[in-house]
Amino acid sequence: MTPEEHQTIASCATDIFLNIVVGIIVSVTGYGISVLGLFIATRILVAKSWTHSQVTLFICLIITFVALTWAIFVNVAFPLILGQVVFGKIKPEVRGELDAQAQILNSKILPLNYMANWPLTISAILSDFIVVWRAWALFQQEKLWKVALVLLMIVNIGTQIANCILDNIDVQVVESKPYTILDWLSIVISLVVNMFATGLIAWKAWQVT
Numbered sequence: 787m788t789p790e791e792h793q794t795i796a797s798c799a800t801d802i803f804l805n806i807v808v809g810i811i812v813s814v815t816g817y818g819i820s821v822l823g824l825f826i827a828t829r830i831l832v833a834k835s836w837t838h839s840q841v842t843l844f845i846c847l848i849i850t851f852v853a854l855t856w857a858i859f860v861n862v863a864f865p866l867i868l869g870q871v872v873f874g875k876i877k878p879e880v881r882g883e884l885d886a887q888a889q890i891l892n893s894k895i896l897p898l899n900y901m902a903n904w905p906l907t908i909s910a911i912l913s914d915f916i917v918v919w920r921a922w923a924l925f926q927q928e929k930l931w932k933v934a935l936v937l938l939m940i941v942n943i944g945t946q947i948a949n950c951i952l953d954n955i956d957v958q959v960v961e962s963k964p965y966t967i968l969d970w971l972s973i974v975i976s977l978v979v980n981m982f983a984t985g986l987i988a989w990k991a992w993q994v995t
Contacts, residue, residue, distance in 0.1 A: 857905035
Protein backbone atom coordinates (compact mmCIF):
# COMPACT_ATOMS: atom_id res chain seq x y z
CA MET A 787 0.00 0.00 0.00
CA THR A 788 1.04 3.57 -0.58
CA PRO A 789 1.90 5.90 2.34
CA GLU A 790 -1.34 7.79 1.70
CA GLU A 791 -3.36 4.60 2.07
CA HIS A 792 -1.53 3.74 5.29
CA GLN A 793 -2.31 7.21 6.63
CA THR A 794 -5.99 6.91 5.69
CA ILE A 795 -6.29 3.53 7.40
CA ALA A 796 -4.53 4.84 10.50
CA SER A 797 -6.85 7.83 10.63
CA CYS A 798 -9.94 5.63 10.31
CA ALA A 799 -8.61 3.28 12.97
CA THR A 800 -8.07 6.19 15.34
CA ASP A 801 -11.62 7.43 14.82
CA ILE A 802 -13.03 3.95 15.39
CA PHE A 803 -10.97 3.54 18.55
CA LEU A 804 -12.17 6.87 19.95
CA ASN A 805 -15.79 5.99 19.15
CA ILE A 806 -15.40 2.66 20.92
CA VAL A 807 -13.90 4.29 24.02
CA VAL A 808 -16.53 7.04 24.16
CA GLY A 809 -19.33 4.53 23.63
CA ILE A 810 -18.11 2.31 26.45
CA ILE A 811 -17.65 5.28 28.82
CA VAL A 812 -21.18 6.56 28.11
CA SER A 813 -22.70 3.09 28.54
CA VAL A 814 -20.87 2.37 31.79
CA THR A 815 -21.70 5.82 33.18
CA GLY A 816 -25.40 5.39 32.41
CA TYR A 817 -25.32 1.93 33.95
CA GLY A 818 -23.68 3.28 37.10
CA ILE A 819 -26.28 6.02 37.50
CA SER A 820 -29.12 3.53 36.98
CA VAL A 821 -27.66 1.06 39.48
CA LEU A 822 -27.23 3.88 42.01
CA GLY A 823 -30.91 4.76 41.64
CA LEU A 824 -31.89 1.10 42.10
CA PHE A 825 -29.66 0.86 45.16
CA ILE A 826 -31.28 3.93 46.76
CA ALA A 827 -34.77 2.61 45.99
CA THR A 828 -33.85 -0.78 47.47
CA ARG A 829 -32.45 0.79 50.65
CA ILE A 830 -35.65 2.78 51.15
CA LEU A 831 -37.75 -0.31 50.48
CA VAL A 832 -35.79 -2.55 52.85
CA ALA A 833 -36.08 0.02 55.66
CA LYS A 834 -39.86 -0.43 55.71
CA SER A 835 -41.91 -3.37 56.92
CA TRP A 836 -42.44 -6.01 54.25
CA THR A 837 -45.84 -6.33 52.60
CA HIS A 838 -47.02 -8.10 49.46
CA SER A 839 -46.75 -4.85 47.53
CA GLN A 840 -43.20 -4.23 48.68
CA VAL A 841 -42.17 -7.79 47.82
CA THR A 842 -43.57 -7.29 44.32
CA LEU A 843 -41.74 -4.00 43.96
CA PHE A 844 -38.51 -5.59 45.21
CA ILE A 845 -38.82 -8.35 42.60
CA CYS A 846 -39.35 -5.68 39.92
CA LEU A 847 -36.18 -3.92 41.07
CA ILE A 848 -34.18 -7.13 40.88
CA ILE A 849 -35.44 -7.91 37.38
CA THR A 850 -34.69 -4.32 36.33
CA PHE A 851 -31.12 -4.70 37.63
CA VAL A 852 -30.70 -7.93 35.66
CA ALA A 853 -32.09 -6.25 32.52
CA LEU A 854 -29.73 -3.28 32.94
CA THR A 855 -26.75 -5.60 33.43
CA TRP A 856 -27.80 -7.54 30.35
CA ALA A 857 -28.06 -4.31 28.35
CA ILE A 858 -24.63 -3.04 29.45
CA PHE A 859 -23.11 -6.39 28.51
CA VAL A 860 -24.52 -6.09 24.98
CA ASN A 861 -23.59 -2.41 24.62
CA VAL A 862 -19.99 -2.97 25.77
CA ALA A 863 -19.39 -6.31 24.08
CA PHE A 864 -20.44 -5.06 20.63
CA PRO A 865 -17.79 -2.30 20.26
CA LEU A 866 -15.13 -4.52 21.84
CA ILE A 867 -15.77 -7.27 19.30
CA LEU A 868 -15.86 -4.70 16.53
CA GLY A 869 -12.52 -3.28 17.65
CA GLN A 870 -11.00 -6.72 17.94
CA VAL A 871 -11.79 -7.44 14.30
CA VAL A 872 -10.96 -3.95 13.00
CA PHE A 873 -7.60 -3.83 14.75
CA GLY A 874 -6.81 -7.44 13.94
CA LYS A 875 -4.03 -8.36 11.58
CA ILE A 876 -5.71 -7.99 8.22
CA LYS A 877 -3.50 -8.65 5.24
CA PRO A 878 -4.78 -6.54 2.38
CA GLU A 879 -2.51 -8.33 -0.06
CA VAL A 880 -4.24 -11.62 0.66
CA ARG A 881 -7.26 -11.99 -1.54
CA GLY A 882 -10.49 -12.42 0.37
CA GLU A 883 -8.98 -11.46 3.74
CA LEU A 884 -11.37 -8.56 4.30
CA ASP A 885 -14.37 -10.74 3.45
CA ALA A 886 -13.14 -13.39 5.86
CA GLN A 887 -12.81 -10.83 8.66
CA ALA A 888 -16.30 -9.51 7.88
CA GLN A 889 -17.72 -13.03 8.21
CA ILE A 890 -15.92 -13.49 11.52
CA LEU A 891 -17.38 -10.19 12.77
CA ASN A 892 -20.90 -11.16 11.69
CA SER A 893 -20.67 -14.54 13.41
CA LYS A 894 -19.46 -12.93 16.66
CA ILE A 895 -22.03 -10.13 16.83
CA LEU A 896 -25.00 -12.24 15.67
CA PRO A 897 -25.90 -13.37 19.24
CA LEU A 898 -25.67 -9.76 20.40
CA ASN A 899 -28.07 -8.68 17.67
CA TYR A 900 -30.58 -11.23 18.92
CA MET A 901 -30.22 -9.98 22.51
CA ALA A 902 -30.10 -6.24 21.81
CA ASN A 903 -33.82 -5.42 22.11
CA TRP A 904 -34.81 -7.70 24.98
CA PRO A 905 -33.24 -5.82 27.95
CA LEU A 906 -34.84 -2.52 26.94
CA THR A 907 -38.17 -4.24 26.35
CA ILE A 908 -38.09 -5.88 29.78
CA SER A 909 -37.24 -2.55 31.43
CA ALA A 910 -40.04 -0.78 29.55
CA ILE A 911 -42.59 -3.44 30.52
CA LEU A 912 -41.54 -3.26 34.18
CA SER A 913 -41.74 0.53 34.14
CA ASP A 914 -45.26 0.43 32.69
CA PHE A 915 -46.26 -2.34 35.11
CA ILE A 916 -45.20 -0.34 38.18
CA VAL A 917 -47.20 2.71 37.05
CA VAL A 918 -50.25 0.59 36.20
CA TRP A 919 -49.93 -1.25 39.48
CA ARG A 920 -49.95 2.04 41.43
CA ALA A 921 -53.04 3.19 39.55
CA TRP A 922 -54.70 -0.19 40.18
CA ALA A 923 -54.10 0.16 43.93
CA LEU A 924 -55.81 3.56 43.96
CA PHE A 925 -58.91 2.34 42.12
CA GLN A 926 -59.74 -0.84 44.01
CA GLN A 927 -63.45 0.01 43.98
CA GLU A 928 -63.60 1.15 40.35
CA LYS A 929 -64.06 -1.99 38.26
CA LEU A 930 -64.19 -0.16 34.92
CA TRP A 931 -60.80 1.51 35.40
CA LYS A 932 -59.25 -1.72 36.66
CA VAL A 933 -60.43 -3.61 33.59
CA ALA A 934 -59.13 -0.84 31.32
CA LEU A 935 -55.72 -0.94 33.03
CA VAL A 936 -55.48 -4.72 32.72
CA LEU A 937 -56.48 -4.76 29.05
CA LEU A 938 -54.04 -1.99 28.15
CA MET A 939 -51.22 -3.72 29.99
CA ILE A 940 -51.94 -7.05 28.28
CA VAL A 941 -51.92 -5.37 24.87
CA ASN A 942 -48.73 -3.55 25.80
CA ILE A 943 -46.91 -6.71 26.90
CA GLY A 944 -48.09 -8.65 23.86
CA THR A 945 -46.99 -5.92 21.46
CA GLN A 946 -43.59 -5.48 23.09
CA ILE A 947 -42.81 -9.20 23.09
CA ALA A 948 -44.09 -9.67 19.53
CA ASN A 949 -41.89 -6.79 18.38
CA CYS A 950 -38.79 -8.37 19.94
CA ILE A 951 -39.57 -11.78 18.47
CA LEU A 952 -40.07 -10.35 14.99
CA ASP A 953 -36.86 -8.33 15.31
CA ASN A 954 -35.01 -11.60 15.82
CA ILE A 955 -36.32 -13.04 12.56
CA ASP A 956 -34.40 -12.89 9.32
CA VAL A 957 -33.37 -9.34 8.29
CA GLN A 958 -35.27 -9.55 5.02
CA VAL A 959 -38.46 -10.26 6.93
CA VAL A 960 -37.86 -7.57 9.57
CA GLU A 961 -37.47 -4.90 6.91
CA SER A 962 -40.97 -5.51 5.58
CA LYS A 963 -43.56 -2.83 6.24
CA PRO A 964 -45.78 -4.60 8.83
CA TYR A 965 -42.84 -5.15 11.19
CA THR A 966 -41.64 -1.59 10.77
CA ILE A 967 -45.10 -0.44 11.84
CA LEU A 968 -44.91 -2.72 14.88
CA ASP A 969 -41.67 -1.01 15.96
CA TRP A 970 -43.29 2.38 16.44
CA LEU A 971 -46.64 0.90 17.46
CA SER A 972 -45.05 -0.77 20.49
CA ILE A 973 -43.61 2.60 21.56
CA VAL A 974 -46.95 4.37 21.11
CA ILE A 975 -48.84 1.73 23.10
CA SER A 976 -46.29 1.90 25.92
CA LEU A 977 -46.65 5.68 26.08
CA VAL A 978 -50.46 5.43 26.05
CA VAL A 979 -50.43 2.92 28.92
CA ASN A 980 -48.02 5.06 30.94
CA MET A 981 -49.93 8.28 30.33
CA PHE A 982 -53.30 6.66 31.05
CA ALA A 983 -52.15 5.18 34.37
CA THR A 984 -50.34 8.39 35.33
CA GLY A 985 -53.45 10.38 34.49
CA LEU A 986 -55.57 8.18 36.76
CA ILE A 987 -53.07 8.63 39.59
CA ALA A 988 -53.09 12.42 39.11
CA TRP A 989 -56.89 12.43 38.99
CA LYS A 990 -57.12 10.50 42.26
CA ALA A 991 -54.59 12.85 43.88
CA TRP A 992 -56.64 15.85 42.71
CA GLN A 993 -59.82 14.35 44.18
CA VAL A 994 -58.12 13.81 47.52
CA THR A 995 -56.88 17.40 47.70
